[in-house]
Amino acid sequence: MSTTELPVNGSAPRRDMPGEIPPLSCEPLLRPGNTNCGGCGMSIGLTWLGRALEDLEQKAHLAIPACCGAVTAGAFPTTSYAMPTVATTFAAAPAVASGLASIRDLNGSEEQVICWAGDGGTYDIGFATLSAAAERNENILYICYDNEIYGNTGGQRSSATPPGARTTTTPHGKSESKKDVMSIMAAHGIPYAATLSVGHPEDFRQKLHTALTTSGMRFLLMHSPCPTGWKSEPAESVQLVRLAVRSGLFPLFEVFGGQRYRINAEPDWADPTEYFRRQRRFRPEEVDLGTTRRWARERFQRLKVLAEAFPA
Amino acid sequence: MPREIVTGNHAAGLALSMAGEANRFARGTAAGIYPITPQTEIVERVAAFPFSKGRVVPVESEHSAMGVTIGASLSGARAFTASSSNGLAYMVENIMVAGFYRLPVVMVAVNRTLGPPWNIWADQGDTLMLRDFPWIQLYAQDNQQVADLTLLAFRLAEDPRVLLPVLVCMDAFIVSHTQMETELPTQEQVDRYLPPLDLPHRMRSDDPKTLGGLVWPDATVSLRKEIHEAFDRVPMVFEECRQEFRDVFGRSPAGAVEAYHTKNAETVLVATATIATTALEVVRSRRAAGERVGLLILRMLRPFPIDQLLEACASASRIGVLDRDYAAGIGGVWAHEIRAALQGTRDDLLVQGYLTGIGGGDVTAERIDEVLVDLGQRELPGPPVWVGLEDPAPVPAAPPPKAPLVPPVPSGVEATP
Numbered sequence: 252m253s254t255t256e257l258p259v260n261g262s263a264p265r266r267d268m269p270g271e272i273p274p275l276s277c278e279p280l281l282r283p284g285n286t287n288c289g290g291c292g293m294s295i296g297l298t299w300l301g302r303a304l305e306d307l308e309q310k311a312h313l314a315i316p317a318c319c320g321a322v323t324a325g326a327f328p329t330t331s332y333a334m335p336t337v338a339t340t341f342a343a344a345p346a347v348a349s350g351l352a353s354i355r356d357l358n359g360s361e362e363q364v365i366c367w368a369g370d371g372g373t374y375d376i377g378f379a380t381l382s383a384a385a386e387r388n389e390n391i392l393y394i395c396y397d398n399e400i401y402g403n404t405g406g407q408r409s410s411a412t413p414p415g416a417r418t419t420t421t422p423h424g425k426s427e428s429k430k431d432v433m434s435i436m437a438a439h440g441i442p443y444a445a446t447l448s449v450g451h452p453e454d455f456r457q458k459l460h461t462a463l464t465t466s467g468m469r470f471l472l473m474h475s476p477c478p479t480g481w482k483s484e485p486a487e488s489v490q491l492v493r494l495a496v497r498s499g500l501f502p503l504f505e506v507f508g509g510q511r512y513r514i515n516a517e518p519d520w521a522d523p524t525e526y527f528r529r530q531r532r533f534r535p536e537e538v539d540l541g542t543t544r545r546w547a548r549e550r551f552q553r554l555k556v557l558a559e560a561f562p563a
Numbered sequence: 564m565p566r567e568i569v570t571g572n573h574a575a576g577l578a579l580s581m582a583g584e585a586n587r588f589a590r591g592t593a594a595g596i597y598p599i600t601p602q603t604e605i606v607e608r609v610a611a612f613p614f615s616k617g618r619v620v621p622v623e624s625e626h627s628a629m630g631v632t633i634g635a636s637l638s639g640a641r642a643f644t645a646s647s648s649n650g651l652a653y654m655v656e657n658i659m660v661a662g663f664y665r666l667p668v669v670m671v672a673v674n675r676t677l678g679p680p681w682n683i684w685a686d687q688g689d690t691l692m693l694r695d696f697p698w699i700q701l702y703a704q705d706n707q708q709v710a711d712l713t714l715l716a717f718r719l720a721e722d723p724r725v726l727l728p729v730l731v732c733m734d735a736f737i738v739s740h741t742q743m744e745t746e747l748p749t750q751e752q753v754d755r756y757l758p759p760l761d762l763p764h765r766m767r768s769d770d771p772k773t774l775g776g777l778v779w780p781d782a783t784v785s786l787r788k789e790i791h792e793a794f795d796r797v798p799m800v801f802e803e804c805r806q807e808f809r810d811v812f813g814r815s816p817a818g819a820v821e822a823y824h825t826k827n828a829e830t831v832l833v834a835t836a837t838i839a840t841t842a843l844e845v846v847r848s849r850r851a852a853g854e855r856v857g858l859l860i861l862r863m864l865r866p867f868p869i870d871q872l873l874e875a876c877a878s879a880s881r882i883g884v885l886d887r888d889y890a891a892g893i894g895g896v897w898a899h900e901i902r903a904a905l906q907g908t909r910d911d912l913l914v915q916g917y918l919t920g921i922g923g924g925d926v927t928a929e930r931i932d933e934v935l936v937d938l939g940q941r942e943l944p945g946p947p948v949w950v951g952l953e954d955p956a957p958v959p960a961a962p963p964p965k966a967p968l969v970p971p972v973p974s975g976v977e978a979t980p
Contacts, residue, residue: 310768314634321775327782330773335766337637338775339630340656346627350593350634350642351766353618357591357640362768380630383623 277305278333285323285331290485292475293320293396295449303459311363312351316344316377318369319403342377344368345384348391356390363392370397370411374430385439385468392462392469398477406480415538424537436470440509447473450493454503454515474501482531498523499547504554513563514554565747571706571738574745575671576608578713579643581753583617589759590639591616595631597624599650600683601735602673606645625650629657636666639765643668648675648689661728662697667720668728671713675735676922684923685734687888691896697790699729699797700864702835706743709733711816717757718804724796737837756811794866819863820871824850828857830938831879835861838885838926845931869904881913883938887920894947916947
């Protein structure tokens with residue numbers, strides 16, 4: 252147990268939570284009884300995705316590559332997904348989704364085709380497929396729940412793992428930086444790309460609505476806490492990713508058409524020490540806090556310049 | 564029916580496209596396409612086809628070409644693609660998925676040597692490497708068979724008693740790039756032959772299901788057995804598909820197996836694809852000279868046509884199998900399959916494998932004559948014969964013995980524990 256309390260709300264600008272969340276009128280996208288770990292960001296993300304689909308009276312077909320999200324379905328003959336779902340090979344989700352979306356559009360159907368993928372399937376093995384689908388501007392929504400680790404295989408490094416993080420394949424801390432997948436996806440000029448944090452539900456909801464009412468390729472990158480891989484307390488998941496936003500480690504922003512930028516939360520540059528301390532994947536001696544903070548500030552400054560010069 | 568002079572690739576591209584077009588009154592059609600020599604003309608023709616309800620998705624790899632095809636098929640469309648050689652190797656993971664998802668997709672494969680080293684000529688090693696996947700495999704001899712078997716493949720794949728993907732194979736260049744007079748179908752005929760596809764397990768919002776989730780061993784066994792039973796039904800359904808083809812197109816498509824002069828043959832050659840065409844000439848001339856030689860042409864690898872094989876070899880005492888492929892450490896795949904099929908039933912038969920035309924070499928009548936001479940002299944089967952190998956590689960010498968890292972204990976001295 253830690254001795255200091257995590258800042259819960261902080262001073263970062265945020266919208267208030269709606270006072271009361273209305274009950275769902277349909278079955279939730281992620282059914283109860285699934286076996287996801289406590290404090291898993293993906294569970295929150297899927298719940299809110301289901302809610303956004305209901306808000307907009309939309310249906311969806313899911314294409315899920317190998318990742319925790321595929322295991323979430325549970326074992327045959329039961330499934331935790333209340334919408335048609337196909338498990339694809341690790342690298343193939345955007346390709347399979349392209350096929351599904353092509354036939355949907357030829358038949359004038361309305362359902363969303365959504366890829367729900369982890370960072371391994373997005374940043375690494377599936378990246379060529381994702382890039383190609385983006386280049387073709389396929390009419391699909393791609394959501395990456397980025398827990399910065401190969402969670403399903405027990406916690407190996409991916410190119411989304413941040414520097415300093417220990418994984419089973421970086422036993423002394425990762426020495427490389429985290430791939431800036433948002434910049435790469437924005438460079439494809441796709442209609443919509445945005446980052447999401449489960450610590451900012453209203454912002455999360457708005458971006459889902461934007462994505463679900465935009466056509467063409469949409470890419471959402473969700474910072475997804477993983478207590479099992481991060482070696483953190485499940486109850487602290489939401490505070491951790493909130494602190495990542497506050498301290499500028501995970502900026503919340505949107506890119507429209509690869510050209511127009513909007514920043515959704517101004518970091519208050521809170522000290523990220525607790526962010527690292529509360530996750531036992533980080534060792535104090537293996538995280539260069541000074542460099543990390545400087546890098547975060549510079550990255551945000553670049554985003555700010557873009558958002559001011561090319562506002563959405 | 565129009566007769567035109569076209570390449571094998573042209574015939575394949577047209578047949579695939581027309582089959583897709585025939586589904587325009589149902590869920591439509593889609594293909595993921597990616598070029599590779601010598602298949603490229605197929606996907607070019609598909610890309611240029613004026614589909615009324617279809618989309619051709621030009622992807623970034625063979626893996627994604629099959630990925631798109633799987634997605635389209637899961638959505639209930641008639642879906643297809645084409646590939647070759649290393650492209651098939653790159654696609655393998657998704658080829659397997661299409662089979663295990665029981666998707667009636669059709670792929671035309673142009674048989675090309677797997678590299679390295681780089682070789683673009685004919686060799687069946689690429690599709691034979693897929694032989695353990697749940698795909699029906701057909702091997703065409705010429706352009707007409709390419710056109711016919713491609714159309715038949717859809718009918719066979721989509722039959723509710725089958726629901727398995729089909730691979731239609733042709734030899735690189737010898738068929739793919741060679742023009743030949745071919746009877747091409749009209750769209751109206753294809754429409755009649757291929758009724759709208761209604762895939763029973765397509766993804767649909769009104770009946771949400773999860774495909775490909777975790778299964779326990781017992782369910783896995785059931786699913787595998789279902790595939791096996793579907794394969795058992797293929798020969799019967801294949802014959803029905805041929806009959807329906809005759810009814811619509813007015814001529815007979817090639818069969819899964821064709822036997823020539825095997826009735827009282829002592830020696831039977833077994834060949835596939837273009838080698839079979841040359842072998843038939845040799846067998847005919849030998850027959851004319853009074854020799855009891857027959858030929859069995861195999862056009863189906865999966866399921867393996869064991870019954871027809873046994874029937875064709877009823878009077879034979881020796882079989883020579885011509886393989887244009889090489890399975891490392893084994894020899895020819897077809898020879899291996901035939902030995903396995905005859906095991907316990909015809910143990911008296913001498914089966915000899917011949918590796919002919921590996922890497923696209925010419926298999927001439929003279930080469931096949933050499934095979935028959937060798938086969939006639941044999942008392943016992945031997946290791947695979949490398950036909951036409953003129954300059955065998957020298958056998959590498961064994962390496963000189965290396966000094967042991969730990970000096971041996973001199974004799975007479977007690978080793979210290």
